[in-house]
Amino acid sequence: MAYHLSLFFHAMLLLLLLLCPATTLAQNHTDHFALLAIKSGITHDPQRVLDSWNTSLHFCLWQGVTCGRRHARVTKLDLGSRGISGSLSPQIGNLSFLRVIYLANNTFKGVIPPQVGGLFRLKALVLGNNSFEGEVPASLSNCTRLKHLVLARNNLFGKLPQQLTSLVNLIRLTIHNNGFTGGIPSFLANLTSLEIISAADNHLGGSIPNALGQLHNLQEVGFSNCKLHGMIPSSLHNLSSLTIVDFSINQIGGDLPKDIGLQLPNLESFIIARNKFTGTIPFSISNCSKLGVVYLSENDFTGKINIDFSNMPNLRLLGLFTNSLGSSQPDDMNFIDSMTNCSNLEQFTFHENQLTGVLPSSVGNLSSKLIYLSFGDNFIYGSLPSGIGNFANLEWLYLTHNWFTGVIPIELGNLRNIRLLYLGYNNFTGKIPDFIGNMSLLFQLSLVGNRLQGQIPQIIGKCKSLSSLDLSENNLIGAIPRELFQISALSIYLDLSDNNLVGPVPQEIGKLKSLTVLDLSQNDLVGAIPSAIGSCTSLEYLYLQANSFQGPIPLTMSALRGIRTLNLSSNNFSGQIPRFLEQLNLSSLDLSFNNFYGEVPMGGIPELGLPKCAMSAARLRKGSQLSRAILVVIPLCSLLVVAMVFSLLFYLRRRRRHTQPTGASLMQPFSRVSYGSILKATNGLSEQNLIGMGSFGVVYKGIIEPYGEMVAIKVLKLGHQGALRSFMAECEALKNIRHRNLVKIITSCSSVDFQGNDFKALIYEYMPNGSLERWLHPCSEQETENEEAPHRLSLSTKSVDCNRCGSCHSLPSSGI
The missing domain is CATH 3.30.200.20 (Phosphorylase Kinase; domain 1)
Incomplete structure (x- = not known):
């Protein structure tokens, strides 16, 4: 139907153009020439939109151009999302009948032509997501009929001109992602028709004007990441029409009013993360039944979570992490009981707080739509409820750094969509469950710092998507299964350190060509370093210390050109220190407490600013009864200093590994950051x-x-x-x-x-x-x-x- 109406309109327009007097056509030359000037300013048109802008068609039939029905004059220019590059011609100001300019999602550069201010019929100016620069022209104040001003995601700067106070009909002001300065303009209080202000990601600075409370039609206000300080003025709390409030990533502080939920009953999104708010979370938020997004994370909130969530069926995202919530009472976790009605909940994160108590069994009754569930870094104890396996859509489960005990419940095997599973630094006992092998989408698995026993199950080799695996600091025994080295996706790290593993390292290790960090230290491994390790060309950190390895350093390790840290200390290695070590990209080399002889490599490339290694030229004299030679190389440190601080450095390194995995860029709690x-x-x-x-x-x-x-x-x-x-x-x-x-x-x-x-x-x-x-x-x-x-x-x-x-x-x- 719409297509036929369009054809009918075009046919009628052609008939009008044929019948209209020559004088009318002459008047239309102004629009024609203005459009051609706009075309001349465009340097790139990948969708060939402007091919229709030629003399074979009347300009009212050109693509992106809409004319009025009564007069053959341009009323709308829509070139949005066409990949266009160029500048906007000042002659756009000659399209005097324009009501809508829509150029969003292109790459227009240069300034916004001041001539746009002459378009007194203009109702919508949408220039978002381009590369316009300079200041907003004060002439826009003449466009008094303007309702929508969208300048977001450009390179604009300076203050918004005071003259814009004349835009009394403005409904939407969208200026986020620019470089505006000078504080939140107080004249915004005069734009009483405003319903939406979106000004995030600017450099405004200053405090929030109390006068904004005069905007009684305001529904959405966003000043995230604007370098604001002070407090949210009480006048804003009286705007009962507010649905979206976002003041995140600023320096705003103070307590939230106890009756905020009664004053703002229509809130749908309340985001004040990464500020300096203090005090308790008001119970009155329970009154905001329309809330879908609540982000109070990364503040200084304290006390018990007393919100009754049973009245929030629309809640999707709840972020309370990185505060000081909790009362050190065993009922800190009881608020979860009220969340069973939140059937749309997708993200529930309250890690890094001080919550105490047992995780209630009601956690298993949370929304089946849950994707992210995180309550690590608290003081939760007891066994993990079996209901934790009810979430078929769960992708991230982060429970690390708590006091959980007992075995890992078999119900976790139901989480077939899980991608990140962090159970580290608890007191889990028993064996590593075989169901881990059925988690085909598992991306990261951390069981570090528990009391797990038994062997590493061979079935873990079925986790073909696994990029990082940390089983360190447990009581695991037996040989390293060959199947573990069949996981070609292992690229971030493999940490099996601080266990009781025995036997040689399989030659299959060479299949881990993408692995960055390998830590097998503090075990009972024996034999030589497999020559196949030379195939692990992505290795940057290799820790084999405190085992019973023997033999020479294999020549194949010369292929590890990107290696930075190599620790072979406290083993039974022997032979001459190979010269190829000085050709590697080493920043730390530890060969201490072995049976090596020869000189420590110098290394370094002065032209590239790479320092030489501090050298110990100690040699083992023939016939010497010395069983060990200490050869530690650390850049920029003398041998004497190294000898004094070696034990301290080793201790500190192990301490650091209790809080984050060894090596570079091994992020916790999440590999994917927010x-x-x-x-x-x-x-x-x-x-x-x-x-x-x-x-x-x-x-x-x-x-x-x-x-x-x-x-x-x-x-x-x-x-x-x-x-x-x-x-x-x-x-x-x-x-x-x-x-x-x-x-x-x-x-x-x-x-x-x-x-x-x-x-x-x-x-x-x-x-x-x-x-x-x-x-x-x-x-x-x-x-x-x-x-x-x-x-x-x-x-x-x-x-x-x-x-x-x-x-x-x-x-x-x-x-x-």
Whole structure:
């Protein structure tokens, strides 16, 4: 029906054009010429939208152009989501009958033409997700009929002009993801028709004006990550029309009003995560029956969780993690009993609090839609209820760092969609259950720090998707099953340390070509290092200390060009220290308490800024009765200092491993980090953390908490055509490719931001010393004084020295 109506309209329009007087056609030349000027400013049109903009058709029939029925004048210009690049011609101001300009989701650059302010009939100006820059033109104040002003996701900056106070009909103001400054404008209080304000991810600063409480029609307010401080003014609590409130990632503090749930009964989304709120969570929130999203995480809330959730059937996301909730009373967990009516619950996270008590059996009656369930890092004790296996859709279960006892319930085997299972640092006993082998989608498994016994089950080899496995710090016995090394997906880490494993390491270890960290330390393993280990070319951290290995270091290990840490201490190794060690990318080498002889390799490449290893030239004299020689190499430390602090370093390393897995970028509690964690790590995606830009993404550096490690975070520009395909292709490629010359991907984030928009990011290992380009082409003399320019690499250095080090991975990289 709509198609036939469109044909009828076009036919009638053609008839009108044929019958209308020549004077009317002459008047329409203004629109015609203005559209041609707009076309001339467009430099890239991948969908060939503008092919129809030619003289063979009247401009009212051009694609993206809509004309009025009474007059053949342009009333709507819609070129949204066409992948168009270019600038917007000032002659758009000549389309005097325009009511709607929709150019969102393109790559328009340059300033917003001030001539747009002459379009007094304009009702909607939608320029979101482009690359417009400069300040918002004050001339927009002339568009007094404007109802929708959408400027989000551009490069605009400065203050919003005071003149915009004349836009009294404005309903929607969307300016998030820009660089606006100067605080929240107080003149917004005069725009009494406003229903939506979305201003997240700007640099506004200041406090929230009390005058915003005058906007009695306001339904949605979002000022996430705007550098705000102070408190939420009490006047906002009186806006009973509010449905969405988002003040997350700021420095706002104070207690929430006890009657907030009575004052804001229509709340659907309440997001104040990552602020400085204190006090208890008001019981009155129980009155907000429409709530679907509640994020109170990463604040300083205390006390018992007294909310009655039984009146919240729409609740989907509940985030209470990283606070100080709890009363140290055994009934801290009773609030779960009231959540059985939350049949739409998908995410329930309250890890990193101080909740005490037994996990009630009612947890098994929570929503069958649950995807994320996390209550690690608390003081929960007792056995794990069997009902925990009722969630067929569960993907993430994080119970680590509690006091759970008993065996791992067999009902967990029902979680066929589980991808991340963290049960570490509890007091679970018994054997590793065989049902683990049926979890075909399992991505990460951590059973570290329990009291598990028996052998590692062979069936675990069926977990073909497993990328990280931590069974360390248990009482496991027997040989390492060969089936474990059949899991080609193991790429992040394999940690079997601190057990009672025996026997040799199977030659099948060579099949783990993508593995980054291997820790077999503190066991009773014997035999030689398998020569097949040379096939594990992605290894960066290898810990074999405190076993009974013997024989020489195999020559095949010379292929481990990307290795950084190698610890072979406290074994029965013998033979000469191989010279190839100095060609590796080692930053830490420990050969102590073995039977080696010879010189410690020097290593280092001065031209690349890589320091030489501190050397101990001690040799074992022929006929000596010494049974051991201590040869410890740590960069930049003298042998004397190493000898003094060696035991302390070893102890501290083991302590650190109680809180996070050994090696680089082994994140807990989740391998996939959240949107909020990324914002916090990058200081709100600030320019100070920016290290690079590309066609489909922007790269920031940041420290992911609570792990304390610097990473490079590539945030995808999902509004740009092809960005999503780029994300999927990059994930697929990096899932299957490991190479010493490629910056290693750690994990990913595929989520939504606090406005509900799709958010995707890739997290890489951070390489701190600049880019390869800067090493090949050093900066000019204008280099800042506090930034040391890299050394110039000569042609011989680029070829010979890179070959000598055996790996361009040792070249500094920005991690982009």
